[in-house]
Amino acid sequence: MRVLGVDPGSAVTGFGVVDGAGGGFRYVSAGAIRTDSREPAPFRLKQIHDDLLGIIDEFQPEALSLERHFVAQNVQSAFRIGEARAAAMIAAAERGVPLFEYPPTEVKISVAAHGHADKSQVRLMVLRTLHLHPASEFAADATDALALAICHAGRARAAAPAATIDRRRAAAPRTRVR
Amino acid sequence: MRVLGVDPGSAVTGFGVVDGAGGGFRYVSAGAIRTDSREPAPFRLKQIHDDLLGIIDEFQPEALSLERHFVAQNVQSAFRIGEARAAAMIAAAERGVPLFEYPPTEVKISVAAHGHADKSQVRLMVLRTLHLHPASEFAADATDALALAICHAGRARAAAPAATIDRRRAAAPRTRVR
Numbered sequence: 001m002r003v004l005g006v007d008p009g010s011a012v013t014g015f016g017v018v019d020g021a022g023g024g025f026r027y028v029s030a031g032a033i034r035t036d037s038r039e040p041a042p043f044r045l046k047q048i049h050d051d052l053l054g055i056i057d058e059f060q061p062e063a064l065s066l067e068r069h070f071v072a073q074n075v076q077s078a079f080r081i082g083e084a085r086a087a088a089m090i091a092a093a094e095r096g097v098p099l100f101e102y103p104p105t106e107v108k109i110s111v112a113a114h115g116h117a118d119k120s121q122v123r124l125m126v127l128r129t130l131h132l133h134p135a136s137e138f139a140a141d142a143t144d145a146l147a148l149a150i151c152h153a154g155r156a157r158a159a160a161p162a163a164t165i166d167r168r169r170a171a172a173p174r175t176r177v178r
Numbered sequence: 179m180r181v182l183g184v185d186p187g188s189a190v191t192g193f194g195v196v197d198g199a200g201g202g203f204r205y206v207s208a209g210a211i212r213t214d215s216r217e218p219a220p221f222r223l224k225q226i227h228d229d230l231l232g233i234i235d236e237f238q239p240e241a242l243s244l245e246r247h248f249v250a251q252n253v254q255s256a257f258r259i260g261e262a263r264a265a266a267m268i269a270a271a272e273r274g275v276p277l278f279e280y281p282p283t284e285v286k287i288s289v290a291a292h293g294h295a296d297k298s299q300v301r302l303m304v305l306r307t308l309h310l311h312p313a314s315e316f317a318a319d320a321t322d323a324l325a326l327a328i329c330h331a332g333r334a335r336a337a338a339p340a341a342t343i344d345r346r347r348a349a350a351p352r353t354r355v356r
Contacts (some may be wrong), residue, residue, distance in 0.1 A: 010202050036315075041267055042267035042268065042270050042271035042277050045264050045267050045268050045271065046271035046272060070253075072253050072256070072257075074349050075248075075249060076248075077255065078250070078253045078256030078260060079247065079256050079259060079263070080260065081257060082257040082258065082259065082261045082263070082264065083260040083263055083264035083267065084258020084264070085260070085261055086262070086265055086268075087219035087264055087265075089223050089224075089261065090220065090223050090227050090268060093220035093221055093223065093224035094224060097219070098219050099219075120309050154310040159183075
């Protein structure tokens, strides 16, 4: 299954595409959508939205894995994160791509085996999981997005055999939001 | 000048269209976009986005006036407000409609002459300003959106004569965000 991970932010939105099949994961693409802070907010959100539509059209993911935030530095910062998240959500809905949300701890557990891994540990484990050279140059937002994609692809794979046992349960994994 | 006011919320998004010209304001349209809380968030945001695109196409406003929030009950509620705001911002950017943001106090001052007016006072003043019967049935979110439209239309009109004196200043009113 091909998954697009998205780590939304008003300044930088990371994205990462991963194929998960058989016994492992395969890197497909990753990068960061950067917006100009001097541009007005509607223009920047439209850019995130349009770029994500282009990425969905190019890579045809079967699912979009989005970071679910529970905390923010302050209310203003929560408004900004919400705005960037919506740009991704609307793009997913427009292309009919199912959206799944994962809290940071769950993403860390899925790549680094524990929920308290720091940024550099997550980055190294993402590169190792995808058989990429440890010195590969990726923006931190891109490796975070790859981790989100791995997190969902791994869960979807784990859930698949269960479908033969309990089809209802497999159809509605507990982290599914949409 | 025709202004579309939008009061965004994930459950109910109010909208109101007002023409401001000469000595007064004229009611054009108002209503509320209601989303089903049982539907997934991406679907609901796409609905707000799509409905606002339809309203922009139908009424061809020259400006979109959006409520600028400074407070929220909590961080989760700020995320939700940010998401709904983005649906309006992206629609405005897609149609090239300039967006202006006003804090609630400024909106209240523009319709009720003071910043501490309660909901029912704002509603009555909006109906009086637009020469609508006081018993007119409007959702509270619709009259809030009409107040936002009046707020911007009034400011744009006040700023207009200044353009002959100081063109630069009139081109960039202080509340303009985009």
